[in-house]
Amino acid sequence: MKVTRRETFNAAHRLHNPSLSDTENTEIFGLCNNPNYHGHNYVLEVWVEGEINPITGYVIDLKILSDIIKKEVSDPFDHRNLNLDCVEFENLNPTAENIAVVIWNKLRAKLDSEFGLEIRLWETERNAVFYDGN
Amino acid sequence: MKVTRRETFNAAHRLHNPSLSDTENTEIFGLCNNPNYHGHNYVLEVWVEGEINPITGYVIDLKILSDIIKKEVSDPFDHRNLNLDCVEFENLNPTAENIAVVIWNKLRAKLDSEFGLEIRLWETERNAVFYDGN
Amino acid sequence: MKVTRRETFNAAHRLHNPSLSDTENTEIFGLCNNPNYHGHNYVLEVWVEGEINPITGYVIDLKILSDIIKKEVSDPFDHRNLNLDCVEFENLNPTAENIAVVIWNKLRAKLDSEFGLEIRLWETERNAVFYDGN
Amino acid sequence: MKVTRRETFNAAHRLHNPSLSDTENTEIFGLCNNPNYHGHNYVLEVWVEGEINPITGYVIDLKILSDIIKKEVSDPFDHRNLNLDCVEFENLNPTAENIAVVIWNKLRAKLDSEFGLEIRLWETERNAVFYDGN
Amino acid sequence: MKVTRRETFNAAHRLHNPSLSDTENTEIFGLCNNPNYHGHNYVLEVWVEGEINPITGYVIDLKILSDIIKKEVSDPFDHRNLNLDCVEFENLNPTAENIAVVIWNKLRAKLDSEFGLEIRLWETERNAVFYDGN
Amino acid sequence: MKVTRRETFNAAHRLHNPSLSDTENTEIFGLCNNPNYHGHNYVLEVWVEGEINPITGYVIDLKILSDIIKKEVSDPFDHRNLNLDCVEFENLNPTAENIAVVIWNKLRAKLDSEFGLEIRLWETERNAVFYDGN
Numbered sequence: 039m040k041v042t043r044r045e046t047f048n049a050a051h052r053l054h055n056p057s058l059s060d061t062e063n064t065e066i067f068g069l070c071n072n073p074n075y076h077g078h079n080y081v082l083e084v085w086v087e088g089e090i091n092p093i094t095g096y097v098i099d100l101k102i103l104s105d106i107i108k109k110e111v112s113d114p115f116d117h118r119n120l121n122l123d124c125v126e127f128e129n130l131n132p133t134a135e136n137i138a139v140v141i142w143n144k145l146r147a148k149l150d151s152e153f154g155l156e157i158r159l160w161e162t163e164r165n166a167v168f169y170d171g172n
Numbered sequence: 173m174k175v176t177r178r179e180t181f182n183a184a185h186r187l188h189n190p191s192l193s194d195t196e197n198t199e200i201f202g203l204c205n206n207p208n209y210h211g212h213n214y215v216l217e218v219w220v221e222g223e224i225n226p227i228t229g230y231v232i233d234l235k236i237l238s239d240i241i242k243k244e245v246s247d248p249f250d251h252r253n254l255n256l257d258c259v260e261f262e263n264l265n266p267t268a269e270n271i272a273v274v275i276w277n278k279l280r281a282k283l284d285s286e287f288g289l290e291i292r293l294w295e296t297e298r299n300a301v302f303y304d305g306n
Numbered sequence: 307m308k309v310t311r312r313e314t315f316n317a318a319h320r321l322h323n324p325s326l327s328d329t330e331n332t333e334i335f336g337l338c339n340n341p342n343y344h345g346h347n348y349v350l351e352v353w354v355e356g357e358i359n360p361i362t363g364y365v366i367d368l369k370i371l372s373d374i375i376k377k378e379v380s381d382p383f384d385h386r387n388l389n390l391d392c393v394e395f396e397n398l399n400p401t402a403e404n405i406a407v408v409i410w411n412k413l414r415a416k417l418d419s420e421f422g423l424e425i426r427l428w429e430t431e432r433n434a435v436f437y438d439g440n
Numbered sequence: 441m442k443v444t445r446r447e448t449f450n451a452a453h454r455l456h457n458p459s460l461s462d463t464e465n466t467e468i469f470g471l472c473n474n475p476n477y478h479g480h481n482y483v484l485e486v487w488v489e490g491e492i493n494p495i496t497g498y499v500i501d502l503k504i505l506s507d508i509i510k511k512e513v514s515d516p517f518d519h520r521n522l523n524l525d526c527v528e529f530e531n532l533n534p535t536a537e538n539i540a541v542v543i544w545n546k547l548r549a550k551l552d553s554e555f556g557l558e559i560r561l562w563e564t565e566r567n568a569v570f571y572d573g574n
Numbered sequence: 575m576k577v578t579r580r581e582t583f584n585a586a587h588r589l590h591n592p593s594l595s596d597t598e599n600t601e602i603f604g605l606c607n608n609p610n611y612h613g614h615n616y617v618l619e620v621w622v623e624g625e626i627n628p629i630t631g632y633v634i635d636l637k638i639l640s641d642i643i644k645k646e647v648s649d650p651f652d653h654r655n656l657n658l659d660c661v662e663f664e665n666l667n668p669t670a671e672n673i674a675v676v677i678w679n680k681l682r683a684k685l686d687s688e689f690g691l692e693i694r695l696w697e698t699e700r701n702a703v704f705y706d707g708n
Numbered sequence: 709m710k711v712t713r714r715e716t717f718n719a720a721h722r723l724h725n726p727s728l729s730d731t732e733n734t735e736i737f738g739l740c741n742n743p744n745y746h747g748h749n750y751v752l753e754v755w756v757e758g759e760i761n762p763i764t765g766y767v768i769d770l771k772i773l774s775d776i777i778k779k780e781v782s783d784p785f786d787h788r789n790l791n792l793d794c795v796e797f798e799n800l801n802p803t804a805e806n807i808a809v810v811i812w813n814k815l816r817a818k819l820d821s822e823f824g825l826e827i828r829l830w831e832t833e834r835n836a837v838f839y840d841g842n
Binding site for chain 1: 187191192201264272297299
Binding site for chain 6: 179
């Protein structure tokens, strides 16, 4: 049994690898390399796997899950510039893949080890990533 | 190969565990414990796994699957009060998790054993559960 | 220029006119007349018309609009039984049309008269109403 | 008769009025005032009103409309920082309202005067603006 | 006050004007002129304007509206080839605009004259038309 | 880690098995057997599984994936009649299941063997299939 909570956050970012030349960065990342940043409405689905608690009928109280997401993801990332404002991406290119790994690690640390964890992160209505820690 | 049929039903419910005190019920279930009920537009995705039938090109005729869902889920649950009108929840707290288990069991009993079965049930546009019998 | 804020609330209701007989109520309202109620995830779009304020670049701060909707609509209606818990529907059949009129009147009273007001209320993904006070 | 084309663009922006103090900017714009910018997936609906051309059966060829939107809106705004990269917002706070006016003016200049023009611009799945030139 | 019912139908069609040459048809309609047809999932929103009936609380019973749409639109158009199977398009190019006019006329004839009528027809998730009889 | 790209194509098709009688075809496929075809807006999600490339932060550049989908799926299938225009379905009934297998095989041949591949294909907003090669 898995349950999910869907949350959103809006952030600026720029794809850039400082160990590559400017030409290489432009070649690989195209418009996403714009030095002045661009941005997205990120849509995050957090799926938690576990047994149904016979007292509550819940796998996990989604209000509690929502609060964890708020504290770990929305508060630090919403209305921020991922490259400039978020220490997690100081040395990490904020591709959707890397953002998903960062979010998964932050949530994993706050969830009981009994729970499984998967996330889906939509960067646009056409592009998304899925990560379950493997 | 999996195929899905998406259906909806609209129902009232209330989260409540009669073995807990009123205070505990309020503490755990908050607004969802409202004694006069609230309600949702439930969105159900039923995924059936199997081989493609070489005669039809179908895993299962989705019209047949839709009819099964109608008979087992929509007819008994749509425009009902899950707590009061549905015998399945007479002694079972109608959380999304428990509703999913009930639906899965009802559909499993009507599908050939050759088929796999998974369901996704969205209670709101932010909350959902997934269940595959495990 | 119009701006909108989209909010949701989840409520139970029953369509019933006490001045009609039970047979007439069943005939007119069908399953919606279920005495034990059913429910919906209501989706509300509140459109406010006005001039752009040259200082802020806003017609109205959508955070302020959201707070008004929260206080006037979400807090009193979310996770409620419209028939039993909401004084507005004590003597008013909670059809989508009547809910829209009630919401429009409540919001109209809290908005400056300089603003125009329109609402769209979706009861299901197939049924909706529009009301602008006329 | 009106026809629409829906397009998207992803941009960074910051809400800021240089004639206000930093304190006032923070007070009015909150997180949207973040000096390092944030961003959105903007969804644009362009509605063109006119008569059906009896030869083509079209009000306007939506491929042509799409090309105009691409040249006037998507190419200059997509994957940009509206404040830093777009001359239109050099002295204009890029609120959704002001972005809508800018887009409407740019498209109006490229459409035959026989056509009416309305736009809807969604900044998030909860916030939008409508503008028809009045 | 306006109320809406949303319905869908899936049809094949081809854009072609027999009074034009093949070259002109290709030039104007491009891929939509494919002689073997292509197809769409059409999404139809029918908006009916009127007063709230004080007995029912309805502008119009949406079940009745749904039945009218089924009989006038879904039954004749769903799973059809608009050009070959539907007499309405024998001499009319089935652009979204012309389909909307045909649907509006068919529904107008079945609705009491007291009601206003508007339709929105989405041909794809990017293209739509609006028609209110003018 | 999996990444996805969502694309759409609009096509006509007819479900028909030439080795069955007309009566059997009608019985099995119903309206989908209409000899003049009907059509759909197909929505395709292509999920690619792999490791994050430490240089780019990508599993696969979604622009490259989009180009592969365009060449292998959208260009040959969009605005076509699957039965008449697409050699892949000359002897294969174009059910959603079979279309998914065809698309998976075409994409599999163009992707490095290091990548996993899954697709989801929505034929309507209610019907979909999932295929991962097994």
